[in-house]
Amino acid sequence: MQSSSELYQILKNNIDSTGLPIIPEGQFQNLTQEFGRDTFRETLAEFIFKERPEFPLYKISIYDMDANFKKLLKQSYKKFIKTDVDVMEKFDDFQFAYPKSGLGIIDAPSVFNTSSNYFHQDLRLNCGSWKCMPPIGVWTTGTAKEIWRCLGPIWRGINDVKKDKDGNFIGGKLDEDAYISAFRLGTYIATQFKPIVAKCIYQMSNANKVLDTSCGWGDRLCGFFASIAKEYIGCDPNPNTYERYKKQCIEYERLLGGEEARIKEHKGFFVCEGEKKVTIYRCGAEDLPWQDINEIDCSFTSPPYFSTEEYNKGGEHQEDQSWAKFNEYNLWRDKFFLPVSRNSFDSLSEKGLLAINIYDPIVEGVRYRTSDELCTDGHLSSYFLGQIGMRIMQRPHGKVKFKGEDGLLDKKQLDEYMKKIYIENIWCFSRNENFDLLQRSSLERFMT
Numbered sequence: 001m002q003s004s005s006e007l008y009q010i011l012k013n014n015i016d017s018t019g020l021p022i023i024p025e026g027q028f029q030n031l032t033q034e035f036g037r038d039t040f041r042e043t044l045a046e047f048i049f050k051e052r053p054e055f056p057l058y059k060i061s062i063y064d065m066d067a068n069f070k071k072l073l074k075q076s077y078k079k080f081i082k083t084d085v086d087v088m089e090k091f092d093d094f095q096f097a098y099p100k101s102g103l104g105i106i107d108a109p110s111v112f113n114t115s116s117n118y119f120h121q122d123l124r125l126n127c128g129s130w131k132c133m134p135p136i137g138v139w140t141t142g143t144a145k146e147i148w149r150c151l152g153p154i155w156r157g158i159n160d161v162k163k164d165k166d167g168n169f170i171g172g173k174l175d176e177d178a179y180i181s182a183f184r185l186g187t188y189i190a191t192q193f194k195p196i197v198a199k200c201i202y203q204m205s206n207a208n209k210v211l212d213t214s215c216g217w218g219d220r221l222c223g224f225f226a227s228i229a230k231e232y233i234g235c236d237p238n239p240n241t242y243e244r245y246k247k248q249c250i251e252y253e254r255l256l257g258g259e260e261a262r263i264k265e266h267k268g269f270f271v272c273e274g275e276k277k278v279t280i281y282r283c284g285a286e287d288l289p290w291q292d293i294n295e296i297d298c299s300f301t302s303p304p305y306f307s308t309e310e311y312n313k314g315g316e317h318q319e320d321q322s323w324a325k326f327n328e329y330n331l332w333r334d335k336f337f338l339p340v341s342r343n344s345f346d347s348l349s350e351k352g353l354l355a356i357n358i359y360d361p362i363v364e365g366v367r368y369r370t371s372d373e374l375c376t377d378g379h380l381s382s383y384f385l386g387q388i389g390m391r392i393m394q395r396p397h398g399k400v401k402f403k404g405e406d407g408l409l410d411k412k413q414l415d416e417y418m419k420k421i422y423i424e425n426i427w428c429f430s431r432n433e434n435f436d437l438l439q440r441s442s443l444e445r446f447m448t
Contacts, residue, residue, distance in 0.1 A: 003043040007035050011047045019053030023174035032169045037155045044174075045148035048139065055139045056176035057121050062251075065118035069255050072112040072226045077200040080108040087389050088420040090359050095372040098389055098423070105389035105423055108196040115195055116222040119244045119251075124190045124217050131364075132188035139183065150186030154178050158185070190217070193302055193357075197390055198223025201426070205353040207298035209233075213285035213340050214303045215241065218248050225252040225276065229298070235281040235288055239316050242282045246270060249278050282317075284325065285340040290347065299344040299354045305361035306332050306368060329368050337370065342379045345429055354380075354429040357390060371425060380429050389423030 010031065011021040021044070023031065032040055083104040089097060117124075126136040138146050154174065155161050158181040161172035172178075198220040202210055207227070212220045212234040218241065224232045225248075236242055246263055253261035253274035261274030269281040281288060285303075306329055319325060326332035345354045360370050375384050 003046045004035055004039050007031065007040065007043045008047055011044065012051075015053065018056070019051055020056055020176070020179070021047060021053075021174060022176075025171070025173045028173045029170055032155070032161075032172070037169055041151050041155065042148060045144045045151055048147050049142070049144035052140060055122075055125070055136045056179045057125070058117075058180065059176075060114055060118045060121065062118070064114055065251070066255060068112060068114040068118075069222070069226065069252065072115050072195060072199065072222070073255070075112070075196060075199065075226070077106075077196070077203045080106050080196065080200055081204075082107050082421075085389075086420050088417075088422045089389075089425065090422075091367075091371075094425070096375050096384070096387060096427075098387060098425075101384075101386040103386040103388050103428065105391055105421060106197050106200050106426075107391045107421065108194055108200065110192075110194055112196045112222075113192050113194060113219070115226075116218045116248070117192060119248050120217040120241065123238075123240055123244070124192060127190035129188040129190075134190065135180075135183040135187045138187050150183050153182040153185045158182060192217055193219035194390075195219045195222040195226065198300065199227045201300045201353075201355055201388075202227035202229045202298055205298040205355075207353070209295060209297050209349075211293065211296045211299040211301075211344060211347060213288070213299070213301045213344055215245060215280060216302065217241070218245055220300065220302075221245060221248055221278070222252070224278075225249075225256065229276075231277045231279075233279050233293060233296070235283055235285050237282060237284045237317055239282060242280065245278075245280050246272065249274075284336070285343075286336050288343070290343045293347045295349045295352075296344075296347045297349055297352050299348060299352070300356075301344075302357040303337060303340070305358060306337075306363055306370070329363075333368075333370070333373060338373070338377055338379075341374060341377070345380055345383070348431065351432045351435065352430065353435065354383075355388070355426050357424060357426045359425050371427065374427055383429045383431055385428040385430055385435060388426040388428060389421070390426055391421050392424055393422070 011023075014021050014023055016022050035043070081104055085105055085107075087098045087102060087105065122136065126134050128134040128137055133142060133146070135150075138150060155169055155172070159172045159175070159178040162170055164170050193216060200223075201207075202224060207229045209231040210224055210229050210233070212224075212232065215221060215234040215236040221232060221234065234245075236245070249263065249272035250261050253272070253276070256275045258275035261272050263270055263272045268283060269279060272278040326336045341354070341356060348354060356374065358370055358374070360367050362368075375381060
């Protein structure tokens with residue numbers, strides 16, 4: 001079906017202050033019935049392509065951020081730690097799979113993500129992967145066809161659209177949430193780390209001085225400010241996130257209630273000092289001044305998964321990103337990932353902890369055994385403690401896995417599957433062979 005000039009004008013007559021068509025309940029259903037879903041979808045895609053309204057980000061005010069951070073600050077991590085659990089990993093053939101090396105899991109919610117998402121939401125939603133454009137990328141530069149591909153979920157239940165017994169679409173509306181949900185399903189969303197998980201790791205390791213070799217979207221920086229730790233060292237080659245980290249430091253220091261934080265600019269890095277001290281370098285981790293980084297109590301990071309996500313693609317200093325600088329897996333592993341992991345370990349204090357959240361990346365259908373290569377690395381292997389599972393909600397397989405030859409669903413198998421806790425892996429290393437993150441005594445001693 002072709003787009004409709006009449007419907008196009010209706011959309012244009014119903015834009016908000018950002019140029020986004022907003023169609024309320026009732027009118028949305030009537031327009032769907034009058035023009036048909038296919039014409040509506042095609043016309044809406046053409047409208048976004050031609051008019052380019054602003055992408056509808058989640059509305060997060062500074063007051064929302066303040067309230068969310070204060071709640072994160074008060075959280076005792078102890079309630080998020082579980083040991084007697086039935087775990088499922090993305091891959092069941094890790095050399096040090098959870099049944100063999102599991103220490104316990106952190107089962108924490110994403111409700112505290114607002115504390116860091118306030119600062120980085122737009123940058124994160126403009127970060128694509130090796131195979132998919134990000135939401136903002138499709139919205140602002142995509143073709144009408146690419147936009148059209150993302151709009152289908154609007155008529156598939158995300159905003160209460162249903163079919164009646166005659167096959168007519170009923171209900172629904174076109175608002176900011178509908179657009180956001182549709183583009184989340186139809187594009188690639190760069191993962192946000194949970195600040196509460198970072199806080200848990202820092203608290204469990206009783207860290208005072210921490211290192212983060214991939215600052216990402218500022219989530220572990222947020223967890224640091226909410227933890228007992230006092231000093232944070234990090235790096236990121238992205239000049240856009242680098243500037244946002246300064247804003248995070250200033251706002252979090254304000255919320256801690258101490259004296260006004262002071263930021264000192266230096267060539268290639270900044271230092272923020274207030275209740276806490278933060279030093280962040282604008283470089284890749286391979287270029288950190290490692291000779292100056294020492295006595296780290298906890299080095300915790302979630303590094304790039306090879307080229308799974310293309311950070312700052314098309315932006316200033318793109319060439320400094322590891323996916324661009326080391327564009328073959330062996331090069332990325334041997335020049336970036338393993339050397340940075342070794343340097344991080346060597347920077348630890350005698351009782352320090354190295355914790356790395358990574359699982360095997362799959363790029364162009366090829367799985368790379370990054371996790372095994374980390375745990376069996378000659379520089380690190382003798383100091384391997386085990387892994388902590390970090391609960392995530394998505395699962396690697398669908399219902400088709402539990403269908404028999406007759407095509408019917410085995411509900412018992414599905415129920416057992418759904419009871420399992422799906423995790424990402426945090427691989428842990430320390431020189432302190434008695435370092436047990438999940439001992440009951442440690443939990444009692446270090447909890448806040």
